[in-house]
Amino acid sequence: MFQVTRAKLNVTAADHISAEAKLATINALVCTRCGYGHLGKPEDPEPKDHVCDHCGEPFTPESRVNELYRIETVETKVRERISVNDEERQRQGYDIITTYRFLPGPGGGPEKEEADVTTGNRVIARLTYSQSASLWRINRGWTRRKDKNQLGFHINPLTGQWSKEEPDGEEDENGEAKENKVASQRIVPFVEDRRNILIVTPPENTMEKEAMATAQAALKRGIEQTFQIESAELIVEALPSPGDRRSLLLYEAAEGGAGVLSRLASDPSQLAQVARAALSLMHYEVTDGPVSSSVLKDMAGAEAGSGAIPCEAGCYQCLLSYFNQPDHAIINRRNAEAVSFLAALANATVQPLQRVKSSSVQDCDNNVTTPLDQWLATLSSQGLRQPDKVKVPVNGGEAHADALYQASRALVFLSPPTETVFAYARDRGFTVITFPSDASSWPDLFAQHPSIFGTSPANS
Ligand SMILES: [Zn+2]
Numbered sequence: 001m002f003q004v005t006r007a008k009l010n011v012t013a014a015d016h017i018s019a020e021a022k023l024a025t026i027n028a029l030v031c032t033r034c035g036y037g038h039l040g041k042p043e044d045p046e047p048k049d050h051v052c053d054h055c056g057e058p059f060t061p062e063s064r065v066n067e068l069y070r071i072e073t074v075e076t077k078v079r080e081r082i083s084v085n086d087e088e089r090q091r092q093g094y095d096i097i098t099t100y101r102f103l104p105g106p107g108g109g110p111e112k113e114e115a116d117v118t119t120g121n122r123v124i125a126r127l128t129y130s131q132s133a134s135l136w137r138i139n140r141g142w143t144r145r146k147d148k149n150q151l152g153f154h155i156n157p158l159t160g161q162w163s164k165e166e167p168d169g170e171e172d173e174n175g176e177a178k179e180n181k182v183a184s185q186r187i188v189p190f191v192e193d194r195r196n197i198l199i200v201t202p203p204e205n206t207m208e209k210e211a212m213a214t215a216q217a218a219l220k221r222g223i224e225q226t227f228q229i230e231s232a233e234l235i236v237e238a239l240p241s242p243g244d245r246r247s248l249l250l251y252e253a254a255e256g257g258a259g260v261l262s263r264l265a266s267d268p269s270q271l272a273q274v275a276r277a278a279l280s281l282m283h284y285e286v287t288d289g290p291v292s293s294s295v296l297k298d299m300a301g302a303e304a305g306s307g308a309i310p311c312e313a314g315c316y317q318c319l320l321s322y323f324n325q326p327d328h329a330i331i332n333r334r335n336a337e338a339v340s341f342l343a344a345l346a347n348a349t350v351q352p353l354q355r356v357k358s359s360s361v362q363d364c365d366n367n368v369t370t371p372l373d374q375w376l377a378t379l380s381s382q383g384l385r386q387p388d389k390v391k392v393p394v395n396g397g398e399a400h401a402d403a404l405y406q407a408s409r410a411l412v413f414l415s416p417p418t419e420t421v422f423a424y425a426r427d428r429g430f431t432v433i434t435f436p437s438d439a440s441s442w443p444d445l446f447a448q449h450p451s452i453f454g455t456s457p458a459n460s
């Protein structure tokens with residue numbers, strides 16, 4: 001057993017110290033909807049965003065994490081004995097969140113690809129894959145801290161030693177000379193990494209916390225089984241936080257990894273296989289052909305005459321593992337929402353969403369099939385601005401906007417959206433533009449919104 005006693009402070013921080021006896025920290029805004037991170041920089045600690053770069057959600061006071069300090073190396077000391085108190089603390093654990101940000105791709109935009117997971121014409125999940133993302137793991141403090149709004153830990157800004165007490169505390173357990181004492185500083189420690197990541201998002205408000213925790217454990221086990229990888233190689237976490245589970249964030253422990261995630265995001269049937277493996281691990285009988293959650297046969301304890309202990313909510317053969325201990329109380333292999341989600345995945349196909357490429361639009365000219373193709377071709381022929389994304393899910397997939405212009409926060413519909421969808425988009429500050437099916441009126445609409453579509457060289 002090792003105990004971390006001291007963070008090694010980096011040189012620039014130490015320089016800063018001598019002047020003010022304080023470590024230089026940064027602030028962050030972490031989206032409370034999708035978990036996307038917006039971090040300040042050492043030279044400019046305050047992030048400037050007002051809405052989430054990834055999903056457009058406005059920030060709330062809960063988005064804020066202040067006084068972040070990046071830990072690069074730590075010093076440990078060997079502990080022969082762990083006291084009951086230490087053990088209790090480990091059990092309670094830390095309040096750790098993971099936040100991420102797509103790095104810029106070759107075109108300057110965020111490096112990511114999206115795919116819909118569909119059965120029939122129903123979208124049951126959205127996949128977002130990035131082959132290059134920053135990951136930050138932020139330790140907000142003890143899970144059971146008294147004041148939930150008070151984040152972080154106290155550290156001696158000169159020595160990097162973690163201190164237990166409040167600033168200016170009289171206690172001096174290590175017998176340090178009083179004159180070496182500096183007022184301790186509260187910081188929120190974080191570590192940074194680069195990974196390829198996959199985010200799985202079911203439609204909003206369709207799964208309770210228990211169902212998400214169960215699906216999280218199930219997909220992790222299903223992937224391990226399907227791709228024959230070790231449990232420690234794959235990490236699956238809840239986004240934006242374990243307390244509010246809306247998406248699952250998957251990444252491989254080793255940089256580069258086994259390439260599992262990109263295959264899940266691009267192969268039409270691999271995710272379905274993972275879901276089948278997961279259901280089978282959860283002691284359900286999975287036969288060939290489509291899976292139906294209503295007729296899945298529970299085989300727990302039926303492994304005939306083996307004396308196997310029947311599994312109720314979960315066991316170490318199915319969903320429970322050393323890694324998901326904090327979730328054991330809410331993992332339930334019989335959770336109806338989780339089982340029906342996995343059954344739907346088992347029947348589903350992954351369909352990569354069309355990437356917007358202005359060059360490929362020209363190729364469609366002679367063979368226009370859909371209104372969207374025609375609309376994109378019109379933009380192109382008029383020399384107008386292409387959207388950042390097409391077929392964008394709105395309100396958790398209730399509808400799809402045909403196009404999104406990120407910078408001007410505009411959504412384009414080629415058939416009128418429902419009142420709910422319209423209100424949802426408008427309440428989030430989007431300009432909604434509906435184009436009628438008659439293409440002859442489009443140039444007028446383009447001309448009415450030059451800030452969104454730009455100006456056609458033909459009209460200027
Ligand atoms: Zn967001």
Ligand SMILES: [Zn+2]
Binds near residue numbers: 312315319
């Ligand atoms: Zn079990």
